[in-house]
Amino acid sequence: MNCPFHILIFKSHMRSYRELPLKIFELGTVYRFEKSGVLHGLMRTRGFTQDDSHIFCTREQIVPQLQELVTFVLEILRAFGFTDFEADISTRPVDKSVGSDEDWQLATDALFETIEASGLPYQVAEGEGAFYGPKIDIHLRDAIGRRWQLSTIQVDFQMGNRFGIEYVGADNERHQVIMIHRALFGSIERFFAILVEHYAGAFPVWLAPVQVGVLPVAERHHAYAHRVVDRLRSGGHRVELLPAHSDTLGARVRKAKLEKLPYVLVVGDSDAEEGTVGVNRRGTDDPERGVPLDDFVEQLGADVIEHA
Amino acid sequence: MADQITLTLPDGSPREYPAGTTGAEVAASIGRGLAKAALAVEIDGVPVDLDQPIDHDARISVITGASAEGRDLLRHSTSHVMAQAVFDLFPGAKYAIGPSITDGFYYDFELPDGRRFSDTDLERIEARMREIVKQNQPFLREEYAPQAGREVFADQPYKLEIIERASAGDLSEEETGDVGDGSTVSVYRNVDAEGNVLYVDLCRGPHVPSTGKLGAFKLMKVAGAYWRGDEKRPMLQRIYGTAWEDKAALEAHLHQLEEAERRDHRKLGAELDLFSFPDELGGGLALWHPKGAAVRKVLEDFSRERHEANGYELVFSPHIAKSVLWETSGHLGFYAEGMYPPMEMEGLPTTRAR
Incomplete structure (x- = not known):
């Protein structure tokens, strides 16, 4: 429900066709009074943050904008490892609708064309569109095959009129702006919950709250362990040191595993001498000993940017 | 009434049958496998018991277990079997409604003396249900005029209330499963080999032909539920169960539930110290702890960076x-x-x- 705010920003000065499409984006926190019985962790809250976008465009730009949007949405969702997508296209309701026949045809055809070009399986919800425009919902399947609705791309023929949003065309005449509303994650909170469940808490390295745990075997390895931590932090990584005095090595390794740390580095005498680390990669049982720290730093860097 | 009727199969092919042919007979005429798997038929899109005579031209399709309609039917019939088991084990129980739901079914009961079902009770009920399935009791349908229907359920206050409200047109969605529009009262009985009535229920139907068609089910849990969702009415006990077309489907579902529980973000959120919902804030409002916030920051930074790279302009506005x-x-x-x-x-x- 950030549309009115974005519209006011658009209206802050008279816009020329040269400025369109104008795409406004905000991580906007909104509040909804949900009944207690339907609240569900982060999936259904009373305060949540939408990744809310509004695209202000001309009639001619509707088609390329919708195509760009679908491509963009899929690109972002794929970065999280999702591969299984489906679309629902909601078409013009039978009774009441706003907007000309041509506009509805144009927008609906564009949605179909775009989805068909994307190769996504899709279903049509005949007549289920809002009275002010057709829309696409994009669903994905998580690691255990559950279907989640994620993104919504909603064409809006009415809002321009309600708020009197216009632009000056190449003909020097005023024309009504078309709006496209778009939520990609839906809400950060809900998407985060879906990610937690999809990964079962084992976030990929680039997302993990702590990416590397450094475990000195004994007190005398602390100085070296601190140097390893500093080296990794200077690369912008999220690192935690689990000191020798806090618990036995075995207990610390178990704790790091429970916290699903992507990497656990154990450093002992030979490591301090030779500038190496013992690498425990999440999901493997056998550590790789004596890995030169430089090699590990390079590997870690590669792992983190892999998602893009 | 015509002597011959034309029934059109899902593939569009028409078949001639004598008027009064039942769905079971149609299925048998198509194939033995289909006859065995048939649970009910759809006549012009409306589900109907297999033993009901068909007396007009119609589109017909056979409902088997491995379909949405089939599973719905299995679940609803299983809820009846559960209620029968409850009456066998808990004399004096009252029942309300027992619809099928996503992936399962439930039935609401009121036990005498405010007794509540325990986990052991559920085990006993499930065991009794398996006996009922083994006995292969037929489901027999009978229609009554509303007044006669009321007499059938004279000692069941919740069923009486549903019948009353049906005639006033005041039913919830689940309750219409019991009485439809209330112009007649349809009743299903389960009988033994000698024809003794073992169980009676108010139900629009249809049902599977006999309890032997059921079996891939499991009782899941008990919860409290106010009659009609109204806090001023009695709290009934709702037993939830799940039912599927075969053991493999049931196992897959139970495995799915286990996996989902293992991954529940609320559980992991607490274990991994990502976020919390302290009472002090009120319901539905989350606190993001440093570890959760670290992930959220990466998420948001990624989103902002990608949007700006794609020509979006970032703004801020008030709440x-x-x-x-x-x-x-x-x-x-x-x-x-x-x-x-x-x-x-x-x-x-x-x-x-x-």
Whole structure:
């Protein structure tokens, strides 16, 4: 429900066709009074943050904008490892609708064309569109095959009129702006919950709250362990040191595993001498000993940017 | 009534049958496998018992277990079997409604003396249900006029109430499963080999032909549920169960539930110290702890960076504004109930949170 705010920003000065499409984006926190019985962790809250976008465009730009949007949405969702997508296209309701026949045809055809070009399986919800425009919902399947609705791309023929949003065309005449509303994650909170469940808490390295745990075997390895931590932090990584005095090595390794740390580095005498680390990669049982720290730093860097 | 009727199969092919042919006979005429797998038929899109005679031309399709309609049917019939088991083990129980739901079914009961079902009770009920399935009791349908129907359920207050409200047109969605529009009262009986009535229920139907068709089910849990969702009415006990077309499907579902529980973000959120919902904030409002916040920051930074790379312009706007803003946008018309109530402050226009 950030549309009115974005519209006011658009209206802050008279816009020329040269400025369109104008795409406004905000991580906007909104509040909804949900009944207690339907609240569900982060999936259904009373305060949540939408990744809310509004695209202000001309009639001619509707088609390329919708195509760009679908491509963009899929690109972002794929970065999280999702591969299984489906679309629902909601078409013009039978009774009441706003907007000309041509506009509805144009927008609906564009949605179909775009989805068909994307190769996504899709279903049509005949007549289920809002009275002010057709829309696409994009669903994905998580690691255990559950279907989640994620993104919504909603064409809006009415809002321009309600708020009197216009632009000056190449003909020097005023024309009504078309709006496209778009939520990609839906809400950060809900998407985060879906990610937690999809990964079962084992976030990929680039997302993990702590990416590397450094475990000195004994007190005398602390100085070296601190140097390893500093080296990794200077690369912008999220690192935690689990000191020798806090618990036995075995207990610390178990704790790091429970916290699903992507990497656990154990450093002992030979490591301090030779500038190496013992690498425990999440999901493997056998550590790789004596890995030169430089090699590990390079590997870690590669792992983190892999998602893009 | 015509002597011959034409029934059109799903593939469009028409077949001639004598008037009064049942769905079971149609299935048998198509194939033995289909006859065995048949649970009910759809006549012109309406599900009907296999033993009902068909007396007009219609489109017909056979409902088997491995379909949405089939599973729905299995679940509803299983809920009847569960109620029968409850009556066998808990004399004096009262029953309310027992519809099928997503992936399963439930039935609401009231036990004498305010007794509640325990986990052991559920085990006993499930065991008794398996005996009922083994006995392969047929489901027999009978129609009554409303007054006669009331006599059948004379000692079951919740069923009586449903019958009353049906004639007044005041039913919830689940209750219409019991009586349809209430013009007649349809009743299903389960009988033994000698024809003794073992169980009676108010139900629009249809049902599977006999309890032997059921079996891939499991009782899941008990919860409290107010009759009609009304806190001023009695709290009934709702037993939830799940039912599927075969053991493999049931196992897959149970495995799915286990996996989902293992991954529940609320559980992991606490274990991994990502976020919490302290009472002090009120319901539905989350605190993001440093570890959760670290992930959220990466998420948001990634989102912002990708949007800017794609030609979007980042803006910030307030969380509150004059109510009038949402009247113009039309949101108040649609979403008023969902929005937090307006705030009135002396000398200022009415304000709302977005």
